[in-house]
Each structure stands twice: as structure tokens, then as C-alpha cells.
Amino acid sequence: MLEIRGLRHDYAGRTVLSVPSWDVAKGDASLVLGPSGSGKTTLLNAIAGLATPTAGSIRVAGTEVTGLAPAARDAFRARHVGLVLQTLHLIGVVSVRENLRLAQRLAGSPVDDARIDEVLASLGIAGLGGARAGNISVGEAQRVAIARAVVNRPSLILADEPTSALDDANCAKALALLLDQAAACGATLLVATHDNRIRGRFERRLEL
Amino acid sequence: MRILHLAFAYLASRPLLTALNVAMLALGVATISFLLVVTHQAEERLTRDARSVDLVVGAKGSPLQLILSTVFHADVPTGNIGLEESRPIAANPMVASATPVALGDSFHGHRIVGTDGSFLALYDARLAQGRMFAAEMEAIVGADVARREGLAVGAKLTGAHGLAASGPAHGDHPYQVVGILAPTGTVADRLVITSVESVWHVHAEHAPARPEITALLLRYRTPLAAAMLPRAINATTAMQAASPAYESARLLDLVGVGVETLQWFAIALMASAALSLFVALTSALQERRYDLALLRTLGARPGALAALTLAEGVTLLLAGVILGFALGHGAAHALGWWLAEAASWPVTGLAWAPGEAMLAAAVLAIGALTCLVPAWQAYFSDPASLLARR
Numbered sequence: 001m002l003e004i005r006g007l008r009h010d011y012a013g014r015t016v017l018s019v020p021s022w023d024v025a026k027g028d029a030s031l032v033l034g035p036s037g038s039g040k041t042t043l044l045n046a047i048a049g050l051a052t053p054t055a056g057s058i059r060v061a062g063t064e065v066t067g068l069a070p071a072a073r074d075a076f077r078a079r080h081v082g083l084v085l086q087t088l089h090l091i092g093v094v095s096v097r098e099n100l101r102l103a104q105r106l107a108g109s110p111v112d113d114a115r116i117d118e119v120l121a122s123l124g125i126a127g128l129g130g131a132r133a134g135n136i137s138v139g140e141a142q143r144v145a146i147a148r149a150v151v152n153r154p155s156l157i158l159a160d161e162p163t164s165a166l167d168d169a170n171c172a173k174a175l176a177l178l179l180d181q182a183a184a185c186g187a188t189l190l191v192a193t194h195d196n197r198i199r200g201r202f203e204r205r206l207e208l
Numbered sequence: 209m210r211i212l213h214l215a216f217a218y219l220a221s222r223p224l225l226t227a228l229n230v231a232m233l234a235l236g237v238a239t240i241s242f243l244l245v246v247t248h249q250a251e252e253r254l255t256r257d258a259r260s261v262d263l264v265v266g267a268k269g270s271p272l273q274l275i276l277s278t279v280f281h282a283d284v285p286t287g288n289i290g291l292e293e294s295r296p297i298a299a300n301p302m303v304a305s306a307t308p309v310a311l312g313d314s315f316h317g318h319r320i321v322g323t324d325g326s327f328l329a330l331y332d333a334r335l336a337q338g339r340m341f342a343a344e345m346e347a348i349v350g351a352d353v354a355r356r357e358g359l360a361v362g363a364k365l366t367g368a369h370g371l372a373a374s375g376p377a378h379g380d381h382p383y384q385v386v387g388i389l390a391p392t393g394t395v396a397d398r399l400v401i402t403s404v405e406s407v408w409h410v411h412a413e414h415a416p417a418r419p420e421i422t423a424l425l426l427r428y429r430t431p432l433a434a435a436m437l438p439r440a441i442n443a444t445t446a447m448q449a450a451s452p453a454y455e456s457a458r459l460l461d462l463v464g465v466g467v468e469t470l471q472w473f474a475i476a477l478m479a480s481a482a483l484s485l486f487v488a489l490t491s492a493l494q495e496r497r498y499d500l501a502l503l504r505t506l507g508a509r510p511g512a513l514a515a516l517t518l519a520e521g522v523t524l525l526l527a528g529v530i531l532g533f534a535l536g537h538g539a540a541h542a543l544g545w546w547l548a549e550a551a552s553w554p555v556t557g558l559a560w561a562p563g564e565a566m567l568a569a570a571v572l573a574i575g576a577l578t579c580l581v582p583a584w585q586a587y588f589s590d591p592a593s594l595l596a597r598r
Contacts, residue, residue: 050505051592071509078507089502093221094214105210106507148506176284 001026001049001188002156007056009042017042017053021091022206024188026155029179031199032192034208040192041086043208047190048081049073061155070085078107082149082187086161089145092134096120096144099133100151107152119147123177142166142174146181153185154208164195171197211512215519218492229481229488230527233571236478237532238539243467243474244360245540248561251460253554254280258452260330265289265297265441266423269487271450272459278309278423279452281319281395285311288420289447302433305329307425310407313367313378320354320367320383320400322407322421328389329343330425331396337361338387344409347402348387352554356488359385365400367410370502381410391419478571481528482578489521489582504591514587521579522572529571533564 002024009017017039024030032040045051047058049065058065061080068076077083090099098129100116120126123143128136133144134180142162149157159178175198182189191202199205219226233258258279266274269286276283298306305331310322321327326339333350338361341348349359359365383402391397420512428434434451441449449568493500500513535588541557 032382045592049507074507074509077505083505085502085505087498089498091214091217091499094216098217102214102503103506106503137325 001028002190003057003059004047005057005150007043007046007058008054009039009046009051011188017046017208019056019206019208025203026188027183027186029189029191030180030203030204030206031202032190032206032208033194033199035194036193038194038208040158040194040208044083044190044192047156048083048158049077054066064082071101076113079152080155082152082154082157084145084149084157084159084162088162090133090141090148092132094133095129096125096133096136096147097129098130099144100148103148103151107194108179109152116147116151117150119181123147123203138165139170142170143177146174146177149183150181150187154187157182157187157189158188159189159191160191161195162191164193168197171195175201209431211516212519212523215516215523218496218520219523222492226490226524229485229524230531232481232484233478233525233528233575234531234535235573236481237529237567237571239474239477240471241533241536241561241564242539243470244561244563244567245461245537245557245559246265246543246555247460247467248563249540249555249559250463251368251379253394254456254460257331258456260332261425261452262428263426263437263449263451264423265294265343265447265449268446268448272455273450274423274448274450275452275455276459278425279395279401283323283372285422286448288416288422289424290418291421293445293447294422294424296444297426297437297447300437302429302437304427304429306427308404308421309423309425310404310420311422312407312411315353315365315367315383315400316357318398318400319349320347320402320407322402324404327401327425328396330427331392331394331395333389333392333396335387336390338385341386341402341406341479344403344406345381346386347381347383347400347406349401350389350397350399351391353400354385354388354399359388361385361388367400378410381513429435442538473561478574482574485521485524485575486578486581488524490585492520493517493582493585497589500586500589501511501591501594504556504589510587513589514583517583517586518576518579521582522576524570525575525579528570529574532571533568556587 004022007017007019008015031042033041034040042051046053047060047065051064063076065073065076085182091102096114101111104111116129117126120129123146125140125143128140136144162178163174166174177191261279263275264278266278267287267289273283274286297303305326306322307326311319313320335348338348353359363385365385366377366382368377384445389396406420435526438449438451441447503513537557540555544555544557
């Protein structure tokens with residue numbers, strides 16, 4: 001599913017990320033571990049096609065991401081990659097449902113409210129569709145961010161520090177939701193974190 | 209959710225700032241639009257009312273006052289001239305027609321003009337009902353007078369002394385309406401027209417020894433007359449000759465200074481609005497840079513982000529321009545109502561002035577340029593570095 005070969009990213013004259021070789025199988029859940037500044041976010045951005053690495057190859061579901069033109073990279077990301085950002089950022093001026101519809105539209109899919117309802121229900125926030133995204137709690141935003149990442153049934157879910165701002169109880173819940181949703185849509189899950197609390201939940205890890 | 213809907217959502221999320229931006233822009237557009245509409249209609253009206261009168265001969269005094277009172281019927285006359293003194297001018301071979309005008313009375317604010325049959329030709333006026341006045345104390349009325357006063361052929365009307373509505377009535381000298389003019393779009397619509405003899409008859413008790421008229425409206429037979437007649441009249445008689453075209457241009461120049469000052473004020477207002485729009489969009493862009501980065505992570509193309517910013521700015525612009533034109537034309541229409549009450553010049557907000565298309569194009573072009581900078585910033589924003597900074 002994911003093949004990385006000879007990946008290197010330089011910034012301001014120094015190498016900030018180096019991954020000689022890494023493979024992740026379809027449906028696997030893997031952890032990318034490392035202290036702050038070790039290049040975890042850069043790796044996720046490179047896999048998602050948001051950043052262009054200095055050297056190396058990244059293949060996602062058989063597609064060489066680094067070789068895609070910018071427009072094709074954006075389209076590929078929209079269709080195949082679900083992102084859960086550390087900040088859980090939502091478009092606050094519209095409803096939760098509109099946030100999810102936006103993700104569907106940008107992926108080039110027709111709006112599918114039934115799928116949105118299904119995802120919201122599976123995350124325990126069925127009644128939240130009409131709420132303005134800027135007015136919901138952090139815990140609810142966490143679930144909506146996960147819903148947005150999985151609503152298009154991506155083949156790869158990338159989560160950047162999804163639990164670092166949560167207490168132990170919420171950390172466990174969020175991680176369980178993420179793993180369940182990834183499994184439900186058969187997606188490969190990569191979680192980048194420096195949060196040692198979740199280390200034990202993953203068999204496969206990449207240490208940076 | 210489409211880009212335009214998202215732009216609306218962003219605008220709706222800060223209603224006060226959105227309303228202020230639209231209001232600032234609308235005020236500038238409204239001011240210029242109002243000035244364009246009113247000055248255009250005033251110019252058109254002046255031209256139409258004076259197009260068939262080449263020269264006015266009247267009593268000495270302000271030439272502008274003479275023209276305003278005898279051609280546009282908007283001021284008091286400079287005085288009277290002797291009918292006998294005016295005859296040689298009317299008989300001059302360079303004069304194609306000479307129309308006498310005798311003023312002094314009014315009917316509910318509408319001026320009663322003593323004249324002859326040639327007066328109608330000056331305004332391309334024709335009778336819609338009835339016939340031309342023939343005997344003394346017969347009158348025909350303009351279309352506006354008939355409509356506003358509910359007059360029909362056969363009705364009687366009593367003039368009041370003076371040109372204001374409040375003068376003492378000549379109750380013992382009623383006029384009989386024998387004809388009603390079709391609308392002309394000129395000052396003739398607002399006049400009561402009768403013979404010079406009728407005006408003399410009403411004022412017989414206070415009449416001077418020799419008959420007088422207020423002015424003579426001349427049409428030239430030859431262009432050469434424009435160079436010779438005014439000078440000859442002003443130099444050799446006790447009367448003055450004034451050109452409506454020249455005095456109208458002078459009047460517009462005088463008014464034009466004020467109009468131009470107001471236009472510059474409105475342009476300054478619009479420039480501030482453009483600056484305010486720029487600041488609003490730039491600060492909005494700054495506030496929602498993470499939204500833009502998020503949209504990029506969801507697959508939005510840089511062009512879509514630029515379009516989102518442009519859509520927001522252009523929505524504000526269009527709202528400001530549309531509201532501005534509505535306000536400007538509404539104000540012109542309100543002025544028209546007020547002037548209609550005063551039986552003065554009609555102004556309507558339902559007509560466009562030629563400069564308004566240019567105004568709309570200029571505001572939209574400058575506004576769009578203002579929006580391009582934030583749109584350019586949105587286009588080139590780097591989502592990875594923005595998210596990393598958060």
C-alpha cells in the first residue's frame with residue numbers, strides 16, 4: 001500500500017527527514033514516532049503530496065506521489081487520503097454537515113448525505129450534523145475531524161498528533177475511534193505522534 | 209458546498225464588517241449616481257426647453273435671470289419692455305419668428321403666460337383636446353397642469369397676482385379652459401397659456417399708458433444674426449438681449465463647480481471604501497489562513513482558494529454597487545417628488561444617466577484589482593508550512 005524508498009527532505013541546508021526504506025501493507029495501522037522536530041509532520045505532508053521531498057520515492061496504492069503534477073497530486077489526495085490534523089481544524093462558519101459535504105465535493109464525489117449520516121452515527125455524533133462547526137466542543141470536533149477524514153472511504157488515513165492534546169480517557173477513545181473507522185473502510189492508518197501513551201496500540205512503528 | 213456558498217458563509221459570519229464595507233461603497237456610488245442622474249436630466253431639460261429660442265429680448269438686468277424667467281419659467285422677470293419698442297426687432301429681416309411673452313400671474317403656482325400662437329411651435333406642442341385660445345380670457349393648459357389641477361375643457365380657473373402661489377386672486381377675471389396640450393416633456397407642460405391681450409385685460413386697472421410685454425423670444429433666420437443682433441440690441445436700445453444657449457452653459461458651469469466638488473468627495477469616499485475592502489479581505493485572509501490550508505489538504509486547488517477570496521470581494525463590490533445605484537436613484541426620485549410638489553422641474557430616478565455605466569465599470573474594475581492582492585496571497589499560500597506553524 002505504501003512504499004517509501006530513499007526519502008530525504010532538506011530544509012535550510014540541513015536534512016530534516018530521512019527514511020531509507022519503509023513499507024506498510026494495505027489495512028495496516030502503523031505509528032510514526034519521534035520527538036518534536038524529527039520530521040513526522042514533514043513525512044505525512046510528503047505522503048499526502050502537500051510537500052515535495054528533496055529526494056526519494058513515495059508510492060501510495062501503486063501511484064508515485066512525488067511524480068504527480070500539482071493538480072494531479074491535489075486530486076489524488078482528495079480521493080485517496082484522509083487527513084486528521086493535530087489542530088482538528090474545521091471550517092467554523094458552516095455546519096458540521098457542510099464540512100463533510102465540502103470534503104465530498106473536493107474529492108469530486110457527489111454529495112452523499114446518507115454516507116455522512118452513517119459516519120456521524122458510527123462516531124456517536126448523529127445529532128451534530130446541523131450544528132455550526134465553530135460552536136461544538138473539542139471532543140466533538142475530534143470526532144468530526146475523524147468523520148471528515150473517512151467520509152470519502154480513503155485508502156490511506158494520515159493522523160498528525162491526534163491525541164497529544166487529550167487527557168488519558170479521551171486519548172484512548174479518540175484512538176479507538178480512529179482505529180475502528182480505518183478498519184471499517186479498510187484503510188491503511190498512519191499515526192504520527194510523540195505521545196508515548198499510544199505506543200502499545202500499534203505493532204508496526206517507524207522511529208524518526 | 210460550493211465556493212460561492214462558502215464565500216457567503218464567511219461574509220455572513222461577520223455581518224457588521226460586511227455591512228460597513230457595503231455601506232461605505234454604496235454611499236460613494238450613490239452620491240455620484242445621484243449627481244449624474246440629476247445633472248444629466250437638468251442639462252437635458254435646459255437644452256430641450258431652450259432649443260427653439262435663439263435670443264431673448266427683455267428689460268435690462270441680469271441676463272441669466274431674464275432667461276430663467278422667460279424660457280425656463282423659474283425666476284422673476286427683470287422687468288417689462290414696451291410693445292412698440294419691440295416691434296422693430298420682431299420685424300428685423302434676420303429674425304424668423306418673434307414670440308411675445310407677458311408674465312405676471314400664476315394659477316396654483318403654474319405660470320400664466322400671455323403669448324400668441326407661435327409659442328406652441330417653440331416647444332413642439334400640440335393640442336390633445338379642445339382648441340387654441342381665440343378670444344380674451346380663453347386659455348389652454350399644459351398636460352401637467354391639467355392632470356394636477358383636474359382641469360378639463362370648459363373648466364374655469366382664476367389667476368393670482370405674482371408668480372408665487374400665495375398672491376392675491378384676480379377673482380373677477382376667470383379664464384376659461386378651451387384646450388389642453390399633449391405632454392411635451394418641456395416647461396410648456398406646466399404652463400397656462402393665453403393671449404397677451406388677456407394678461408393686459410386682467411391688469412387693465414394698473415396698466416401703463418403704453419402696452420408692455422415681458423420679453424420677446426426670437427428665432428434667427430440666419431446664423432449671421434447670432435453675431436449681429438445681440439450686440440445691436442444691447443448697444444442701441446434700452447433693452448437687453450440674452451442667449452439661452454450661452455446663459456444655460458453659464459448656469460451649468462456655475463452649478464458644475466458644486467457638482468464637481470461633490471463628485472470629488474464621492475470619489476474620495478469610494479477610494480476609502482476600496483481601501484477598507486482591501487483591509488477587510490486581507491485581514492479576513494489572515495484570520496482564516498488555516499481554513500485555506502485545510503481546504504488545500506482536502507484537495508482544493510490554489511485557484512479555488514483565490515476564487516473564494518475573489519468571490520467574497522466581488523460579492524461585497526456588487527452589493528455596494530447595486531445598493532449605491534438603488535440609493536442614488538431613490539434619492540433622485542425622492543427629489544423628483546419634492547420638486548413635483550413645488551411644481552418645479554421634474555426629476556426621475558427611473559432613468560439612467562450616460563455616465564453610470566462607466567461608473568459601475570470603474571468601481572467594479574478598481575474593486576476587483578483591490579481583491580486581486582489577497583486572492584494572489586491565497587493562491588500562493590503554502591498549506592504545509594501554515595499547518596506546521598500552528
